[in-house]
Amino acid sequence: MTKYILKRIMYMVFVFFIMSFIMFFLYNLIPGDPARMEVESIKLKVEPEEYQRRYEEARKRMGLDDPMIVRYGKWISGILKGDLGKSQIYKEDVSKLIVTPMKQTIFINIFAISIALLITIPLGILCAVKKNSHFDNSVQVLTIVGYSIPEFIIALLFIFIFAVKLNIFPVSGMNTPNFSGTPIEMFFDRLYYLALPLMVMTIGSLGGMTRYVRAAMIDSLGMDYIRTARAKGLKEKVVIYSHAWRNALLPVITLIIGWFMQVFSGSLVVESIFNINGMGKFYIDSLTNQDYNIALALQMFYMILALVGNLIIDLSYGLVDPRIRVSN
Amino acid sequence: MNNEKKHNQNKKRSFLGLLLIKLFAGKEKLSLLEEEQMQSPLRTVVKNFLSNKLAMGGLLTFIIIFAVVIIGPFFNPLDLSFSETSQQNIGPGYDLMKYPKELEGKLKEISVGSTFSVGIDEEGKVHVWGKPKYSKTIDMTKIPSGMGKVVKIAAGYDHVIAINDMGKVFGWGSNRLQQSRIPDELISKDNIIDVVAGYQSSVVVTSDGYTYFFGNDSINDYSHNHEHQGQIAKVAVSSDAVLGLTLDNEVVYLGKQKGSYTKIPENMGKVVDLSATAATIAALNDKGQVYIWGNISEKGEDSIPKTDSKIVELNAGRFHYTAKTEDGKIYSWGDNHYGQSAVPKSLKDKNVKALYSGFYQNYAITEDNNIVTWGLKGYLLGSDDLGRDIFNRLLNGGKMSMTIGAIAVIISTIVGVIIGSISGFFGGKVDIILQRIVEIISSLPFLPFAMILSALIGNNMTSNQRIMLIMVILGLLQWPGLSRLIRAQVLAEREKEFVTAARAIGVKQMSIVFKHVLPNVISIIIVSATLDFATCMLIEATLSYLGFGVQAPQPTWGNMLFGSKNSTVIQNYWWRWVFASIILGICVICINLTGDGLRDAIDPKSQER
Numbered sequence: 001m002t003k004y005i006l007k008r009i010m011y012m013v014f015v016f017f018i019m020s021f022i023m024f025f026l027y028n029l030i031p032g033d034p035a036r037m038e039v040e041s042i043k044l045k046v047e048p049e050e051y052q053r054r055y056e057e058a059r060k061r062m063g064l065d066d067p068m069i070v071r072y073g074k075w076i077s078g079i080l081k082g083d084l085g086k087s088q089i090y091k092e093d094v095s096k097l098i099v100t101p102m103k104q105t106i107f108i109n110i111f112a113i114s115i116a117l118l119i120t121i122p123l124g125i126l127c128a129v130k131k132n133s134h135f136d137n138s139v140q141v142l143t144i145v146g147y148s149i150p151e152f153i154i155a156l157l158f159i160f161i162f163a164v165k166l167n168i169f170p171v172s173g174m175n176t177p178n179f180s181g182t183p184i185e186m187f188f189d190r191l192y193y194l195a196l197p198l199m200v201m202t203i204g205s206l207g208g209m210t211r212y213v214r215a216a217m218i219d220s221l222g223m224d225y226i227r228t229a230r231a232k233g234l235k236e237k238v239v240i241y242s243h244a245w246r247n248a249l250l251p252v253i254t255l256i257i258g259w260f261m262q263v264f265s266g267s268l269v270v271e272s273i274f275n276i277n278g279m280g281k282f283y284i285d286s287l288t289n290q291d292y293n294i295a296l297a298l299q300m301f302y303m304i305l306a307l308v309g310n311l312i313i314d315l316s317y318g319l320v321d322p323r324i325r326v327s328n
Numbered sequence: 329m330n331n332e333k334k335h336n337q338n339k340k341r342s343f344l345g346l347l348l349i350k351l352f353a354g355k356e357k358l359s360l361l362e363e364e365q366m367q368s369p370l371r372t373v374v375k376n377f378l379s380n381k382l383a384m385g386g387l388l389t390f391i392i393i394f395a396v397v398i399i400g401p402f403f404n405p406l407d408l409s410f411s412e413t414s415q416q417n418i419g420p421g422y423d424l425m426k427y428p429k430e431l432e433g434k435l436k437e438i439s440v441g442s443t444f445s446v447g448i449d450e451e452g453k454v455h456v457w458g459k460p461k462y463s464k465t466i467d468m469t470k471i472p473s474g475m476g477k478v479v480k481i482a483a484g485y486d487h488v489i490a491i492n493d494m495g496k497v498f499g500w501g502s503n504r505l506q507q508s509r510i511p512d513e514l515i516s517k518d519n520i521i522d523v524v525a526g527y528q529s530s531v532v533v534t535s536d537g538y539t540y541f542f543g544n545d546s547i548n549d550y551s552h553n554h555e556h557q558g559q560i561a562k563v564a565v566s567s568d569a570v571l572g573l574t575l576d577n578e579v580v581y582l583g584k585q586k587g588s589y590t591k592i593p594e595n596m597g598k599v600v601d602l603s604a605t606a607a608t609i610a611a612l613n614d615k616g617q618v619y620i621w622g623n624i625s626e627k628g629e630d631s632i633p634k635t636d637s638k639i640v641e642l643n644a645g646r647f648h649y650t651a652k653t654e655d656g657k658i659y660s661w662g663d664n665h666y667g668q669s670a671v672p673k674s675l676k677d678k679n680v681k682a683l684y685s686g687f688y689q690n691y692a693i694t695e696d697n698n699i700v701t702w703g704l705k706g707y708l709l710g711s712d713d714l715g716r717d718i719f720n721r722l723l724n725g726g727k728m729s730m731t732i733g734a735i736a737v738i739i740s741t742i743v744g745v746i747i748g749s750i751s752g753f754f755g756g757k758v759d760i761i762l763q764r765i766v767e768i769i770s771s772l773p774f775l776p777f778a779m780i781l782s783a784l785i786g787n788n789m790t791s792n793q794r795i796m797l798i799m800v801i802l803g804l805l806q807w808p809g810l811s812r813l814i815r816a817q818v819l820a821e822r823e824k825e826f827v828t829a830a831r832a833i834g835v836k837q838m839s840i841v842f843k844h845v846l847p848n849v850i851s852i853i854i855v856s857a858t859l860d861f862a863t864c865m866l867i868e869a870t871l872s873y874l875g876f877g878v879q880a881p882q883p884t885w886g887n888m889l890f891g892s893k894n895s896t897v898i899q900n901y902w903w904r905w906v907f908a909s910i911i912l913g914i915c916v917i918c919i920n921l922t923g924d925g926l927r928d929a930i931d932p933k934s935q936e937r
Contacts, residue, residue, distance in 0.1 A: 306773050
């Protein structure tokens with residue numbers, strides 16, 4: 001087991017370096033001269049010779065004349081030390097800037113995922129139990145519709161219905177301006193503002209998850225021990241919720257773990273539509289503002305998240321189901 | 329006997345009924361053994377698929393959409409550089425020229441505005457039709473009360489000016505640049521005889537030959553102290569200039585700047601009518617000759633047709649002219665993008681009493697008091713923020729979306745098949761290396777990675793290169809799923825006897841892989857490609873929606889929604905996002921239904937899940 005984990009971590013490190021090198025290479029393809037940008041402001045204040053001297057000094061300090069591999073080494077060692085670089089727009093460290101959007105995203109995602117799980121798991125079980133009934137068939141079609149319609153269309157529709165026509169929820173924003181009250185009131189105010197994005201995120205993820213739970217449940221309902229349980233004369237409820245569901249849970253748990261890894265990465269579409277100041281919007285903004293230092297750092301962050309997530313999912317297979325041996 | 333009856337009934341079914349039955353109705357139930365005895369596996373798959381109503385419905389709908397977006401653009405080509413400010417954000421419907429029926433027979437005058445028309449009847453009542461609502465405040469139907477009997481009316485870009493029988497002038501509609509607020513000096517006047525409403529401007533003429541201008545004077549060149557005050561009989565406004573016809577039948581320029589408008593042709597003789605499109609001026613003399621000058625474009629404002637008799641009246645739209653001859657015939661020339669200069673054939677042998685043109689609409693009143701209209705009727709699905717026809721963009725955008733999806737899928741399928749089959753068949757070190765690559769790519773977060781690639785590489789690319797880039801990015805990030813499926817299948821297939829046999833007779837490794845093993849996994853490839861096609865279209869739409877995919881003016885279904893992020897558009901201009909969303913949704917649902925149906929047909933076991 002330890003050997004397997006070590007092997008996986010080694011491999012993760014390898015992938016990380018390769019991908020970071022590729023990203024750094026692409027990043028360097030963009031025309032632009034950060035040294036020139038830095039000294040541009042003093043161009044008119046100083047003599048041309050002085051300006052040239054400062055420019056060259058800046059180039060040297062930033063190491064722009066070094067070969068790419070050296071620059072890459074400097075950059076990646078900075079990243080590993082936690083220095084994610086400086087934003088060109090906000091003129092601040094990325095590692096500081098990232099804190100607020102991160103909090104925001106985690107807050108939303110925990111809610112979205114919990115709600116989605118609360119809906120999909122019972123729905124999936126119900127569909128599996130009533131397999132091929134009208135209820136099941138219509139849910140199946142709905143789930144296809146659910147994962148076929150892109151999130152932004154659902155979002156537009158919901159804004160139109162709930163914010164524009166019915167005027168129940170606000171379209172964007174995080175909380176009522178100048179709102180004061182007890183922390184609990186603050187919390188509910190925030191939830192009120194997040195209602196629409198939460199609904200969209202939940203609906204967007206219903207389709208896939210429901211199908212997954214249903215498939216797992218049908219698999220486990222077809223097992224011999226279910227027949228045995230029924231033959232023993234157990235109540236159907238006990239058969240379903242105690243015998244079948246526990247076994248169907250195994251594959252579902254791995255999926256849930258995978259989902260919880262996504263807590264840190266914001267939804268690009270939903271956050272940009274509802275103007276939520278989370279990770280996804282932060283990433284899009286940095287790309288549209290051409291603030292590539294942030295974009296690159298976030299991309300690295302997403303990648304580490306994905307790699308660690310994959311490892312945890314693989315390990316969790318073994319944890320939830322001892323029959324699976326990870327070391328093979 | 330009974331049997332015979334049944335047989336006859338079957339025969340009576342119509343062709344359409346039979347077709348529908350063939351397409352959708354369930355097959356006769358056979359036992360598994362019977363089935364196996366009768367048909368090859370492929371036929372079973374086809375039959376299974378045909379009997380799946382949902383999947384067949386999806387496939388048919390998809391084929392229809394596909395055919396429409398592939399064939400449609402040939403009949404309805406896209407003009408990438410097109411934009412028309414006067415046609416912005418017009419709702420769907422063909423009602424721009426749907427005049428109220430009560431006007432028939434007692435019509436006095438019509439004036440055409442950008443997306444609406446106004447008319448007055450003989451009792452002096454004002455009627456408004458078309459699309460007169462621009463916003464909550466700019467609404468041409470809010471006709472001011474207390475005007476009395478209106479005798480003359482003029483519709484402009486987004487406002488209306490009217491004169492009543494007391495010679496008083498009134499204005500309503502947009503007032504952002506004071507174009508519908510009557511200046512104080514005019515309120516006391518009661519001798520106003522003519523009025524013209526142009527682009528953000530209005531000009532009125534009094535009976536003693538004075539002109540008054542109000543509205544945006546920074547784009548409209550007009551000088552109140554022009555030397556012809558007191559001599560003007562009629563004015564014409566283009567979108568940026570004001571010209572007048574004096575009482576001595578001469579054309580004069582009423583502005584300060586010199587330009588193409590001031591190059592008034594000499595020796596025109598006695599000018600009787602003056603008219604202006606958005607950028608050109610036309611004058612008509614008493615001999616029926618037409619002179620045109622100004623900023624003449626390639627739309628053909630100056631290609632005056634030969635007429636059988638003398639032209640006596642001249643009218644102008646935004647880019648076209650219409651003329652009436654003395655025997656009541658109508659001629660038209662200039663831009664014909666909306667059919668506004670195509671005079672209907674029904675007018676050929678009719679005598680036209682009056683003719684009204686403006687922007688893209690024309691109204692002709694025949695002697696028997698019929699109103700004949702031609703020009704832009706409206707937009708089937710509305711128009712967008714640059715005045716482009718949404719239906720046209722949906723057709724052309726659909727072609728682009730489908731092309732991108734299809735090419736991305738082809739790339740990903742080819743890569744996936746090659747890597748999957750090589751990795752599965754050869755195993756060993758090749759397999760290990762290839763599987764690591766697969767893992768690297770599938771561990772990348774898809775959307776952020778596609779975005780950063782498109783932002784970094786596509787930084788300074790032309791729009792066509794960018795489209796290619798999107799196809800390649802989608803194709804190269806999509807294949808790991810398929811390659812895993814293929815690998816697993818090939819691993820199973822390669823142990824079978826036919827592979828051993830092929831090896832034994834010395835077939836080359838590569839041709840065993842691609843000629844012997846691969847055909848056995850073709851069904852998986854088809855299913856996966858179908859589902860991937862839907863995914864690619866979705867991702868392309870999402871990327872374009874976020875602004876990292878295909879960029880305007882080239883339309884795709886995703887980037888047509890790009891501008892509809894704010895709540896004004898969602899609320900007021902619903903047609904700008906509803907139709908694109910619906911068609912994209914339907915298309916992807918249909919592809920997914922087809923893919924699911926195919927999978928069920930190929931692997932009946934999966935149906936049980």
